[in-house]
Amino acid sequence: MSDTTSRLRDGLTPAPHSPAPIRAERRRIIESIRALRRLLGKRRAFELADRRRLNREARDRGRAEAAHVGALRQIEEKRAGQERSLAKDLGSLDGKREQQETHALAVLRREFIERRLRNTPLTASELNGFGTGLIRDLAAQGIRTAADFTGVAWDRAVNGKGGNVLYIHRPDGRRVHINGIGRHRSDPLMEWRQAALNRAEARAPRTLPPDERHRISEIIEAERSRLRAELSKASLAADDARTQENQRHTEALGRLAAASHDAARRAEERRAEFDAMAEQVLALQAELSAHMDRHGDAGLRSRRAQRRALRPIPVLPAIPSPRTPANLTMPSDSAPAAAATGRARLGWLLPVLYFGFTTVVGVGELAGNTAPLGLMIASRLLALATTAELLRLWIPRRRRRTQAPMPPGTGWQTTGVFLALGAAGMFADEKSDVFAAACAISVLAALSLLAGTGLRIRPPELAG
Known part of the structure; x- marks a missing residue:
């Protein structure tokens, strides 16, 4: 009774006296620890999933920022393009005014000249060699004034008989032939028309009337006002688009922040x-x-279970804070230097291609040489093994999810194998005396292989 009282005073459960309840109690504790350990075993997967969540959130924020910057750049480029186009149109208005005034003056002069030519009739008194009959024949063909024809030309007759005849060209493109008008009468006819044309051009206006200039000025000023209004509207539209984009970006960041x-x-x-x-x-x-x-x-059966139950709980490495995701922070001094070096380079394809070619042709077998059978087999096997090893190391390090640089020392090892194959080919060459050079290259190959193997076994960051 005093023992039970002392155990209760110490805060301990009274110990059962029978072995069966003792084993049952111990099994209960061990099973509870085992069940909790199974649940705790899911923590690593949870932490990895949470780290992926942080990276995904950082990636989504980066994409949102990139989309925001791209949208603002497009808005600014559109505004700048519209302003350049409108400014160009505004700058060309003065030239457009001069062009319209020149065109209006040309139209005014042409109409005046045509009107004067239509008011200059053909009469027998003004044309030497033309009688009343020819004037009547010309009128029958629609040629009554100086405006009814533009010139004359010689061409073959319509029926093909009589040789060339004189044709009088009308303003609408038709041509007519009047019997009795040949070369001796065409010159006075054209001289009369040219004289009438000269008189009309001399009397034609050389400046625009004030009302016409005022009308053109009103058109130009209206166009200038329209372009300035469009320029102001383009700037306002760009400001509205920029405001909407900023609002959309803020809402997107708000949604991402709330979800995060x-x-x-x-x-x-x-x-x-x-x-x-x-x-x-x-x-x-x-x-x-x-x-x-x-x-x-x-009992013997519970000893192993007890040892497993009393193992310390594994401590997981700290994960990055949600506010400072790993892919947005600068690498610290404790982070491996290789994590920031990127994927393996494409230049490793060159030794892969060389050793693949050597696997096919061997060494010391070109230019008519015949290598020993042992060298033929050994060189091909060495080249094949090197090709397979380089591909095994290079392909996973080129993938986006497993990108990494080639292991330290790989270059030294590749150089050593290359020199070794070259030295073997030189030893097998019976037509030239390169024994000394082959020995020197063999020594360099051995040193390169030893250096590369040492770096592969103990990388530089571990050696320091």
Whole structure:
């Protein structure tokens, strides 16, 4: 009774006296620890998933920022293009005014000249050699004034008889032939028309009337006002588009921040659950240790389970904070230097192609040489093994998800194999005396292989 009272005073559970309840109690504690350990085993997967979440959120924020910058750039480029086009149109208005005035003056002069030519009739008194009959024949063909024909030309007759005849060209493109008008009468006819044309051109206006100039000025000023209004409208439209884009960007960042906050809250709750499980495991381990101290060995079958239950809880490495995701922060001094070097280079394809070619042709077998059978087999096997090893190392390091630089020392090893194959080919060459050079290259090959192997076994960051 005093022993039970002392145990209750110390805060311990009264120990059962029968071996069966002792083993049952110990199995209960061990099974509880085992169940909690199974649940804690999911923490690593949870932490990895949470790290992927952080990277995904950072990537989404980066994409949102890139889209925002691209949209603002497009808005600015569109505004600048519209302003350049409108400014160009505004600058050309003065030239356009002169062009319209020149065109209007040309139209005014042409109409005046045509009107004067239509008011200059053909009469027998003004044309030497033309009688009343020819004037009547010309009128029958529609030629009554100086405006009714533009020139004369010789061409073959319509019926093909009589040789060439004189044709009078009308303004509409038709041509007519009047019997009795030949070369001796065509010259006076054209001289009369040219004289009438000269008189009309001399009397034609050389400046625009004030009302016409005013009308053109009103048109130009209206066009200038329209272009200035469009220029102001383009600037306002760009400001509105920029405001809408900033609002859209703010809303997108707000949604991402809200989703990130909710996910971080759930992750913290889940992490708190894992911490509580870890504390329960520690409490159960302390209870198991006290139970073992109190009751001693519970049998051979429970010893291994006890040792496994009392193992320390593995400590996971710290993950980046949600506010400073790993892919947005600068690498710290403790981060491996290789993480920032990128993927393996394409230049490694050159040794791969060389050793693949050597696998096919061997060494010391070109230019009529015949290598020993052992060298033929050994060189091909060495080249094949080197090609396979380089591809095994290079292909995964070129993939986006597993990108990494080639292991330290790979270049030295590749150089050593290259020199070794070259030296073997020189030894097999029977037509030239290169024994000394082959020995020197063999020594360099051995040194390169040793250096590369040493770097592969113990990288530089571990050697320091």
